[in-house]
Amino acid sequence: MEKISLDKEIILNATEEVIRRFGPEKANISDVAKSLKVSHAALYRYYNGKTDLWKAVTERWLSNLHASSKNILSEDNPADIKLFRLLEEFAEAKRRSSINDPEMFANYLKLAQSSMDVIEKSIEDGINCIKEIIEQGIKEGIFFEEFPHQAAIAVYHATSAFIHPNSFKAHNRKQNIESVINLLIRGLKNPNK
Incomplete structure (x- = not known):
């Protein structure tokens, strides 16, 4: 169950924080979901998986x-x-x-x-x-x-x-x-x- 209102910007911010905390080799989409206190599936409403999310983060x-x-x-x-x-x-x-x-x-x-x-x-x-x-x-x-x-x-x-x-x-x-x-x-x- 989602605890916060999500949008792409919130997800990208959280993903950057996770990458900075764990490094690009260890960071994963589950870490992002955990940091946002949402289910793993909630992120898939916005991005089609880790590759799509990491591309969006890098592009930004x-x-x-x-x-x-x-x-x-x-x-x-x-x-x-x-x-x-x-x-x-x-x-x-x-x-x-x-x-x-x-x-x-x-x-x-x-x-x-x-x-x-x-x-x-x-x-x-x-x-x-x-x-x-x-x-x-x-x-x-x-x-x-x-x-x-x-x-x-x-x-x-x-x-x-x-x-x-x-x-x-x-x-x-x-x-x-x-x-x-x-x-x-x-x-x-x-x-x-």
Whole structure:
């Protein structure tokens, strides 16, 4: 018998708490039900099992992780400054999370190995943010690019090495990030400006 009124947000909050408490390897849907004081079956009214619930948690976590990136898009800055800030934020967001929220970061890595659809959506969102800034730069006359979407894909892939956990403790990480970003921005710039 349900003791509290459930909705997806309450379930996602509880699931994050359970993952943080037990870790992604040991946490399970029964732990979530127990923390909410509901039956295991009550959760199945909202999610089709652990995989569906863990995907939803990871998707929300990624969205929250990249919220500051979305804020950069609305800044009143020229496109080259925005792009630098955005790419730097992309590189640092996951590294910060691996330090500040290691269980949720581990959950993200686990999901990345088994289910690519949430990860692919996050990549697509990142590419679209870059494309928006490149298009702004074209309008401003800062960037010269005939195919902004393809350029955004290239820029994303060129910087994606910095979102991989193996890069987080690399010597000269910040300098390397800045060098790659500056190189990419120079490549996008209008040669007449």
